Structure formats: structure tokens, C-alpha cells
Amino acid sequence: MKRFWMSVPVLLLSMGSAAMAADCPPLLQGELPKLRAKENIDLCQRFAGKPLVVVNTASFCGFAPQFKGLEELNQRYKAQGLEVLGVPSNDFKQESRDGEETAKVCYVNYGVTFTMTEPQPVRGDDATHLFKVLAEQSNPPRWNFYKYVVDRQGKVVASFSSMTKPDDPDLIAAIEKAIASKP
DSSP, rough: OOOOOOOOOHHHHHHHHHHHHSOOOGGGGGGBBBBBSEEEEEHHHHHSOEEEEEEOOOOTTTTTHHHHHHHHHHHHHHGOOOOEEEEEEOOTSSSOOOOHHHHHIIISOOOOSSEEEEEEOOOOOTTTHHHHHHOOOOSOOTTTTTTEETTSSOOOOEOTTTTSSSTOOHHHHHHHHHHOOOO
């Protein structure tokens, strides 16, 4: 009898994680390493049920000043549940191979406080699961600072080119639509 009662908490924990996995949209399944940290970001745990802006970034891209505008979006809408996720990538040959340098550009040069990952592939067969699903729901990023707006159900509401600045009215409208979506 003692063995049975000792295994109940383990059973309940495994049932809870199975239920959570079932509630997790395909887009958010998996983990990504957090920039300059010894931890991984469980995408489902961190972002499920929240409106999200996902952007592939590059430290040495001419669009890097958009970090400032993305941080402004983050500050403007975080009280309404918006999350911004930056995913550096060297797919377009404009990202450092050194995570410390990437972190300096994001955190020191632009004051980014939103979640950033270590550099990841975002195009083609090597793309991370997140970007494979983003491409299935929309299209793959055509360049750095391609922006995806995702609703609370994990569905892409809209995607925007690198040319679209973070204060663009169409991007703002898509973000507000994602915020208004039901979980």
C-alpha cells in the first residue's frame, strides 16, 4: 500500500504535464535556449494563452535599430499580456557567433527587456520548430526583423516584413487584434 501512495504524486504530475501538452498549440511546443543564460525557455509554459510578437533578429543588420521600437511595443502592451520574443539568427549572415556580443547589442545598446533566445536557424530544414510552424501558418522570414503576430490560441494573425517598423499602424492593429483574442 505504501508504494501505491508514493506513486500517486508522480502519476498526478505526469497527468498534469500530459494535459498541459495537449493544451499547448503546435507553435509553442518545445524549448529554446535563453540568451546569455543557463536556462531554456519552455515556450508553452512561458507563452501559451498570451498574444505574442515573434521576430527574428540580427545584431549587425541595418534594421537593428528596430530593437528600440520593439522594446517600446513591449512596454506599451505588456500590461495587456503581450509578449515579445526575439530570436537572433545568422541565416542572413548578420549575427555574431558570440552570444555575449549578441546580448550586448540587445541589452546594452538597445535596452531590450523582452525575451531573447540564443541564435537559432529560422529558415529551411534546419529551422527551429517554432519557425517551421510560423512558416506553415504564414511564410518563412525573408530577411532579419521579420515579424509575426500570434493570437492567444497560437495562430499567426499577421506577418510583416523587415521594412515594417514596430510603430506601423497595421502592425499595431494586428497586435491589438491578438490581444483581444480569446484564450
